[in-house]
Amino acid sequence: MQIDVELELESIDVPEAWTVGHATRLNSAWNASTENIYAPPYRNAPRSIAVRTFEGSTTSLGKVPLSRNPLHRREALRTPAQKIDGQLIVDTRRDADGNIAHVLTNQVSRMLLAREQLAAHGAPDFPITAVLRKRASAMAERAYTLLGFNTVRTDGPVEGLILDETKSGHFYEWYPRLFNLDFPGSTSDTPRKLYIARRGVRRVDNDDSEIWPLLRDRGYERVYFEDHPLERQWSMLRNAQSIVAVHGAALAAMVFKAGHTKPDEPFHLVEIFGPGYAVHMYRHLAAVFGGTWSATRGRVTAEIIRDLDDKQLARARQAQAIQVDPHALDAAMAPQQITQLCEYGG
Template sequence: MDITLKHKVPGLEVASSMMYCFPTGAMDVWRPAAEPVIMPAQYLEPFEGEVRVNSGIATTKSAALSRKRRAQLFVSRAIKGEKTLDYSGKFIFDARFDVFTNIGHILENVATRVLLAKKFLSEHFQKDIEIHVVLGSRVPKYSMTMEVYRLLGFPLIFTDDNVRGEIVTCPEHRVFSIRPQFFGFDFPGYKEETPERIFIPRRGSRSLINNDEVTKFMEERGFKTLYFEDLALDDEWSIARNAKEVVVVHGAASSNFILNRVGLRDNAEPGSGLKLIELMSPSWNFYENRYMTNALNGKWCCVRGQITPQMLEALDFAKITPDARKSPFKDPFKVDCGTIQMALDYLGMG
């Protein structure tokens, strides 16, 4: 089989927004003041995407493996020989190119591609097409990863060997304008009654130094605090689907809001969807959720934390590439509650 399916990805109007930064004397010589940064409107140009299917073999050559794991596979294959699993006639998407421990990576890099390919292949063949997803053999069978794939409903293949089949590739996954339509599916355990106004902190890297202060501030304004790492995934997705106003410390949890349907329901007014404020590290800013929220018929802005001498050195004076896994880019940071209030007022969430 050798198929290339072309499809149009419409452009996306991204509304202007604001970033509110930690109060600093650089803004006012007499007292620290918050710096408001205007984020101009953008237009993401339309483009032509494609889904390809080729009869062939998927290998682990591009798999996201540690050096130790690569060495182990090399030795194993040298002793036992290289094996190829035969799934001829079945559609195969090899997801071993990416990490399996981050739900944001799974939803954006894998699920978006598979759901998009499934849609266009099903239309092409005029029947429901099933796509098997290949994961490495060491993915824990009882883990967040497995729960994600269970709710997505993708059939899985666990192997470090080669896999023969109809190999599906979808090179472009940043299809912001059409991405929400792929995530309107029903999933097991969905709950209709969930909080509409929530605050989502995080633990570990890029968490808040003044988490208790911010939590108290948010709860006084009617936000329910939820740590997504403490919830079952069907609860997370139910909350993400129904929420109307969200303040979230930027991280994997924010990727779940691609499932939000508030602004996509019948007769929804323009701009009436999810209102999302992201609390961002001053050394690790990432704005794709701004595009996502606009595609969801919602509104977005962000609050940036206080920059530290170590972060300033790394960002502006050291010749290193930012790496979210290393200090100072992964370090906890402090946000200002008064600055959060400015963001709440800006989006009409005060």
């Protein structure tokens, strides 16, 4: 089943938003106060997405990264080619299989798009196989299986009908259509108010003392996603109406809001950023699925300014623990009040 199409990706409007920073005397030398940081609305540029298949080998896609372990590396180099007939082969081995955001937004998204195009070309039940590294994470394999894809683990070449790499980046605008599906183990028995906390990397240092008590008193349930199977993680994010979450890969499960949002009842996401790593991927996703977004940023230190601004090391502080200002979080949970204050000078 050969496919070679170029699809036009429409624009989408992302509304204005606010990030509330930790209190600082940079605003007022005599009294520290929170910072209200305005993010203007924007429209992403339209572009095209190519979907192409070819008969051949995964070697045409480039080299698969090899293990640093010399024994594993030699084993991989000696692995013979594997032929798979009657299926579309998607090589996922150049991506981070231990990161669920990469699995869902980089790999599953293009597999779902390929599935859609196969159906458009008269092959709705054509099977798709994800090729993983021999020692790939069990989480990635579980994700593909839950969503109806076959998997094979190998460090060698795979031959057959290959899905070419997608060169045009993400296509978030199609996610509401592509991810409008169910999965085994999905449940509606999950909290409407959800606080996704973290342990270790990017943990909130003052969570137990200040942040969790604030959210608990407002009816939120605190969860650590690593304590739950994927299908429950996905269900929790799909069903939650009010979400407070430390920035991280777990939020990619927001794609499963497809088909589960109401225009007159938008969900709201408050994203907690470390001061050294703020990105707007989930702001865009929230807009795509009809939700609203705001954020709070942890306390900025001289070392963070040095690494990000002076040395321009974008990821130097991405794993750092976060000191969250409860007053900043409180403001971020009601961003419309910030807008009103700015408009009317209150």
